[in-house]
Amino acid sequence: MSLSVTLTAVPGVPDIQNGDDLAAVLGDCLEQAGLGLQDGDILCIAQKVFSKAEDCIIPLASVTPSAEAIKYGEELNKDPRKVEIVLRESTRVVRAFRRPDQNTGTMICEHRLGFISANAAVDESNFGEEDAAMVLPRDPDASCERLRAALAARFGAQIGVVMTDTFGRPWRLGQINVAIGLSKVPATIQEQGNLDAWGRPLQVTEPALADEISAASGLVVRKNGKTPAVLLRGLDWQPADSRGADILRKKQEDMFR
Template identity: 90%
Template sequence: MSSAVSLTAIPGVPDIRNGDDLSAILGDCLDRAGMPLKRGDILCVAQKVFSKAEGCIIPLASVTPSAEALKYAEELNKDPRKVEIVLRESTRVVRAFRRPDQNEGTMICEHRLGFISANAAVDESNFGEEDAAMVLPPDPDASCARLQRDLSHRFDAEIGVVMTDTFGRPWRLGQVNVAIGLSKVPATIREQGNTDAWGRPLQVTEPALADEIAAASGLVVRKNGKTPAVLLRGLDWQPADSRGADILRKKQEDMFR
């Protein structure tokens, strides 16, 4: 692995709208900033800009809550229209709860893409619209692949792309960026069969490379800074046919179900 990497938030990214060409917009921003992409660069891009470009914003006025949504909404003191969107994005509700000190409860759900997250990653903040909710793109890997292909062609350099989103972690406070979509970037690095510094064989070590990259990108991003894209440079990695789902643990390995 590399001994040094750099992380740079790409400046000047405008507000993204439905139908925008992300490849052209981000490529222009890189050119204006004097940051042409090089072979081996990895671009980390926030899910929100993909969702906005792909029209993944749902006006709450267009949503009719189901009986199940109304039930959860009453129990959790949540807007039933938002609950309905959460249910539509989910394959199951893992747990729903409201603590005495909470004004609004939380739904921990398995998203249709397989991720376990609060409210199935449905968001109402930081995308510039009122009375609406944002959902994840239908196929984050395909979105990353289009961006990777277009920018690699534009700059004549094979790069990687990671789509990031902010998740909490079980039994740990706060949130970190994680990878929910990939193009060319390995999801994990299998160290099994290698040895440690003392020559002992590694049996279970498998760094979550994509999540490490996503989390690192969060160090130079601010929620109010309008810096949804980060350039990571200097990492030693090999392109792979990878998907965001490759980082999900198999259900038969889940010890908490």
Template identity: 85%
Template structure:
């Protein structure tokens, strides 16, 4: 059982460009920081790093809005080209709204990967390009798996990798980092059948392990700090064949659908 966990924001990560070798870059940053990955370490990396390396940036000049995008754009005072990107990334629009005090409205969407988020996680901030939109990697789990395999081989260590993104939460203010891609890290830890401290059986307890890890990285990362990777050490976990989708609630259990 873990009684102490350390979180270290990895220093010296350069601006990532399309086609960059993330494994080589992170290995170099770890070495320069006199850090070597050990068995049980978990590396959390922001989604933007993967998206930039995989060329997931769309110049808005290349986008032709559909009639649906034009309609949403007018209703929400949003650039219809960005709306078009959002629609292409979405399985459905859950809800759209614009409060009187807002300059630009919001689209709550079910992303093609199953996540529910604002604007289907399409972003225009913190990646250094004007008049462009960034989308999520095509397969976050595969991206995590490639990075984990390379780093595990480089450092001869049993490690895990989590891809994080920043989401809002229904009925709560503010945003937290959540897990959208996993490699070997459990999505949840099933406690059903175990006993609590008073000997009573646990029936529904299932900590969201991957999201707990992702949220914790926000304590040492700042949006303007250029520290998109965090090393967590001291956690008690066992490698598992996991996917980011494993943390999504089944649609038949969704009481608000």
């Protein structure tokens, strides 16, 4: 059992450009900081650097909004071109609303990857381009696996990688980092059947390990600090063939649909 862990924001990460080799860039930064990688280390990497490296940025000038996007744009006071990107990234709009005190409204969507989030995780901030929108990588798990395999080979260490993004949560204020892509890191830890401290069997306990790690990484990251990579060291965990989707609740268990 881990009694302590360390979280270190990897310093010196440059602005990532389309086509950059993330493993080479981050590996160099780790070495220059004297960190390296050890067995059991987990790297939490912000989604934006993957999206930038994989050319997931869409110029708004290239987008022709559909009639549906124009309708939502008028109702929510949103750029219909951005709405069109949101719709393309979504399998459904869960709810769209604009409160009287809001300049622009919000679209709560089910992303093509299954996540429920505002605006299908389409973003316009913190990636250095004007009149453009950023979308999630096509396959976050595959992106994590490529990065993990390359860094594991470079440093000769068994590691895990988590891709994080910032989501709000129902009925709670603020945002936290959550896991949207995984390589070797368990999505959850199934404690059902184990005993608690008083010897009673656990019935439903299933810690969301990947989300706990992601949220913890946010403690050492600043939105304006250009620290998209966090090294977590000291955690006791076992590698698993998990996917980001493994943390999603099954639709038949959704009591709010």
